[in-house]
Amino acid sequence: MNILITAGGTSERIDNVRSITNHSTGRLGKAIGECFLAQGHHVTYVTTPQAVRPVNQANLSIIEIETTKELASTLLNQFEQQSFDGIIHGMAVSDFTTETTLSEDIFIEKLAAKLTNDNTLNDLTSLTEALYHSLDEIGQTVQQAKKIPSGTDRLLLFLKKNPKIIAMLRDHQPQAVLVGFKLLVGVSFEELVHVGSALLTKNNCDFILANDLEQIHDKQHVGILIDATGQTTTAQTKSEIAQLIVNKVEEKWRSQS
Structure with missing residues (x-):
């Protein structure tokens, strides 16, 4: 066989x-x-x-x-x-496989920038949808560093199925x-x-x-x-x-x- x-x-x-x-x-x-x-x-x-x-x-x-x-x-x-x-x-x-990684500071900056530019977030449903959309976009950030710096206190790791x-x-x-x-x-x-x-x-x-x-x-x-x-x-x-x-x-x- x-x-x-x-x-x-x-x-x-x-x-x-x-x-x-x-x-x-x-x-x-x-x-x-x-x-x-x-x-x-x-x-x-x-x-x-x-x-x-x-x-x-x-x-x-x-x-x-x-x-x-x-x-x-x-x-x-x-x-x-x-x-x-x-x-x-x-x-x-x-x-799961890795999609991208971000330091805590960069993640918060990216998420805050996306949400503050949206003037329609006036209820829980629209806020939830905006968060999902923002996380999807942030997750597609290209990982540039060949070795991620260890200086951040918290590292966010995005995984996809x-x-x-x-x-x-x-x-x-x-x-x-x-x-x-x-x-x-x-x-x-x-x-x-x-x-x-x-x-x-x-x-x-x-x-x-x-x-x-x-x-x-x-x-x-x-x-x-x-x-x-x-x-x-x-x-x-x-x-x-x-x-x-x-x-x-x-x-x-x-x-x-």
Whole structure:
């Protein structure tokens, strides 16, 4: 099988020396990749510079990205070049990317200037609309500094929503067995299954691996694999999750062939 795996956590640049990222280490993706490789499959492994990854070996191609935008362009490029039998989208993709940054003083000056020039702000509705419009304009301010000065007491960081990578996978690789991931924190088994099932349906996945951050520590990593029929299988460690995913993807692929 020809397998694509994404793993690690994307970073969104604030300036040339600062970024926003998440705590994903890529360890689960590494375990899944190694398990597929051990079964003789070819793996294209898309990851981030800070994440762990399988050791270089035959049948393994590693591609590094940093931002969500780079991830999207890399995947589209791969989809143009080859067809995948399975896609394991385990990367922790940033929900938001940076739009611009402003010091407190500059932000207040810009907002005050816009509002004082508007003579129609005579009720709450018009004031609210003006604020939304002003924030939208200010958010589009081009970030000029390569390194933001640290002299301000308060820095305002504007973030805008990233597109959902998982939403595009089925459209571009309709033949692939698609596995998505959902991480929640401090929820019940029922809630994990409910949210995971909704994500599976929304993005037309074959499987979703739902897990709770509070159930991930030391050698334990509880994961619930949900299929399109709603059936669940629970694993207790990263190696168990990896073997479970490989077995299920192989089984699904054989049934489609």
